[in-house]
Amino acid sequence: MRVSIKFLTVVFYQLLGYSGIHGFETEFFPIFMPNVKPTKPETYLCTPVRVDPTQEYYIVGFEPNATMDVAHHMLLYGCTMPGQTEEVYNCNEMSSANQPGLKNGSPCAKGSQIIYAWARDAPKLNLPNGVAFKVGGNSQVQYLVLQVHYADVSTFVEDGKTDDSGVSLIYTEEPQPKAAGVYFLGTNGFIPPKSTEFMESACRITENVVLHPFAFRVHTHSLGRVVSGYRVRRGLNGKDKWNLIGKKNFRTMTYSQLIRLLGFTMHNGQ
Numbered sequence: 001m002r003v004s005i006k007f008l009t010v011v012f013y014q015l016l017g018y019s020g021i022h023g024f025e026t027e028f029f030p031i032f033m034p035n036v037k038p039t040k041p042e043t044y045l046c047t048p049v050r051v052d053p054t055q056e057y058y059i060v061g062f063e064p065n066a067t068m069d070v071a072h073h074m075l076l077y078g079c080t081m082p083g084q085t086e087e088v089y090n091c092n093e094m095s096s097a098n099q100p101g102l103k104n105g106s107p108c109a110k111g112s113q114i115i116y117a118w119a120r121d122a123p124k125l126n127l128p129n130g131v132a133f134k135v136g137g138n139s140q141v142q143y144l145v146l147q148v149h150y151a152d153v154s155t156f157v158e159d160g161k162t163d164d165s166g167v168s169l170i171y172t173e174e175p176q177p178k179a180a181g182v183y184f185l186g187t188n189g190f191i192p193p194k195s196t197e198f199m200e201s202a203c204r205i206t207e208n209v210v211l212h213p214f215a216f217r218v219h220t221h222s223l224g225r226v227v228s229g230y231r232v233r234r235g236l237n238g239k240d241k242w243n244l245i246g247k248k249n250f251r252t253m254t255y256s257q258l259i260r261l262l263g264f265t266m267h268n269g270q
Helices: none
Strands: 002-015 027-032 043-050 056-065 073-079 108-110 113-119 131-136 143-150 166-172 178-191 210-220 227-234 240-248
Touching: 027 043, 027 056, 027 143, 056 113, 073 108, 073 166, 113 178, 113 210, 143 166, 178 210, 210 227, 210 240
Parallel strands: 131 178
Antiparallel strands: 002 178, 002 210, 027 166, 043 143, 056 131, 056 166, 073 113, 073 143, 227 240
């Protein structure tokens, strides 16, 4: 029996009740791995950063510092509390590989949300005008935790190199009129040899909000072939109506840009 991992990330924004401020200045804040040297394949490492609890920041873009030859993928979590407060710790949620000498924990111990996902040499990502992730201050995001998945560690074991993969955050202190979010659906399971398996995951919106998806990405590990995402809503006739959000093969798609979505909304109960 073997395992396959698949997920779909849909990036959305929600309209808020205050006006945007145009012409604001932005700054960069790097969150990089502190020259780690993983020695076991399929290692997941996390490094946490405390956000200033007295100041709110608005993240409007992401500039990755990574290559697919070293990092299989990266996730940036927003946490109320991280899984550990050490500079680096094991955070293997899909693997039993642990780096010796490090503590173990989940990316977040409390208040977990995904802010950014990267893979396959994806370039810089700028959010649409007026859209931002709010962190620090009175927000639920008091820590940012970078997770890097090292599928192949030969460059570290054979060449003795270390790694500083990560992402630079482009942020402003000016409030933005739209709140960004990531709608993340994932699944895994066991696939018998020489067989085809279909896996499903669903998550109902339970808040009285209107979400405006503007992009999506898919991701799988070695056995995954196609990931499809749908919006499902109940019609007046009592039957479910399925609308395709996106369908991609992670192994052949390009990550040169997110797939853009236009004129699409999601509501409570869908």
